[in-house]
Amino acid sequence: MKNKLLTTTAIAGLLVSGAAFAQTTVTGNLEMTYKGLSNKTTKAQSARGFGKETQINLTNKGKLNNGMDYVAGFSIEHDGQELGSGATASTTSGTNMFNENVYIDFISGKTTLTIGADHIQNPDYEITNLVGIGDLDEIISGVNNANPAFITNIGSPYSSFGLGLTQDLGVGKFSVYYAPSQAAVAGDSAGGFSTFATYVDGSNSTYEVGFRGDLGVKGLDAGIYYNSTDSNDKATNSNAADNWKASLRYTVGAITLAGAMAEQDTNTTTLSTTKKSKSVGVAFAANKDLSLGIAHGRTDSGVAATSQLDEKITTISVGYSLGPVGLGVSVGKVDNYGNAAIDGKTAMFLARTNF
Numbered sequence: 001m002k003n004k005l006l007t008t009t010a011i012a013g014l015l016v017s018g019a020a021f022a023q024t025t026v027t028g029n030l031e032m033t034y035k036g037l038s039n040k041t042t043k044a045q046s047a048r049g050f051g052k053e054t055q056i057n058l059t060n061k062g063k064l065n066n067g068m069d070y071v072a073g074f075s076i077e078h079d080g081q082e083l084g085s086g087a088t089a090s091t092t093s094g095t096n097m098f099n100e101n102v103y104i105d106f107i108s109g110k111t112t113l114t115i116g117a118d119h120i121q122n123p124d125y126e127i128t129n130l131v132g133i134g135d136l137d138e139i140i141s142g143v144n145n146a147n148p149a150f151i152t153n154i155g156s157p158y159s160s161f162g163l164g165l166t167q168d169l170g171v172g173k174f175s176v177y178y179a180p181s182q183a184a185v186a187g188d189s190a191g192g193f194s195t196f197a198t199y200v201d202g203s204n205s206t207y208e209v210g211f212r213g214d215l216g217v218k219g220l221d222a223g224i225y226y227n228s229t230d231s232n233d234k235a236t237n238s239n240a241a242d243n244w245k246a247s248l249r250y251t252v253g254a255i256t257l258a259g260a261m262a263e264q265d266t267n268t269t270t271l272s273t274t275k276k277s278k279s280v281g282v283a284f285a286a287n288k289d290l291s292l293g294i295a296h297g298r299t300d301s302g303v304a305a306t307s308q309l310d311e312k313i314t315t316i317s318v319g320y321s322l323g324p325v326g327l328g329v330s331v332g333k334v335d336n337y338g339n340a341a342i343d344g345k346t347a348m349f350l351a352r353t354n355f
Helices: 002-016 092-096 136-140
Strands: 023-039 046-063 069-079 100-108 111-117 162-168 173-179 206-213 220-229 241-252 255-267 272-285 290-299 311-321 325-335 344-354
Touching: 136 311, 136 325, 136 344
Parallel strands: none
Antiparallel strands: 023 046, 023 344, 046 069, 069 100, 100 111, 111 162, 162 173, 173 206, 206 220, 220 241, 241 255, 255 272, 272 290, 290 311, 311 325, 325 344
């Protein structure tokens, strides 16, 4: 009885400890879009309409009783197509709305240990569309009933639950991340509190290393990432992947220049594919509220064939700040959408606010 009482007291202490030293904040953002698109190749395929993205972030931070700092939190992101409580594990977008930025950080000086998902620094960014009205692939997405070929995320495991370590080097941050094999199956990147589903022949564990920082140069933003997934079939080397991405952005005065390269190497039982994307961008800040930018990206299919077509994307964007609300418009042109003989144009308007 005494042991039971002591255990109960310890649990109670675990649940309330640190409450007096913690600080909780709630933030969020809202984006509304209007997009029109036309498919020059398939004349009947054109569309226009509104879209949205909403996100709420809850963050708690404070001191641990061993003197270390901690930060914990989660986000709920709801895009227009996602489901609510009725979502199941087979509905990727529905489950992912609750897997946004879920984490506990244990911080000692410049070293951070992260447990969670969608939190650690990662390569899922597109640096050359400098005005920031969506990524290059997002601006032209929808021209054909398939995804564009342009590489933004190189297959990073960051959105799957895992364990990461980040070291602030002063000139940038170096990170290492490990996501176990359960993480990427059926869009459900974690089991329940006390349950665990066994997945057979799913996705293997993935490792990622990365660096992003200014290298001690004012106005510079440099990034390089690499991730690798082992094959789940040693005989055929199928499902193995080795991917990398490098990016560079430099701002001097009112001018910003940027460039990026990404490569995805994947293996199946019958085919080895190396797909590559390259992009460049330039932006001009006319004043503190108005910015203009142009970007261009090119992606090959990675399949050696005479019929291979390089996808080419060009966008022009204008952004204007109204203080708490930002407005922007982008027009895009794509040739060989998805490395197929499909051409099209899009126009996208965006209104964004944070709170």
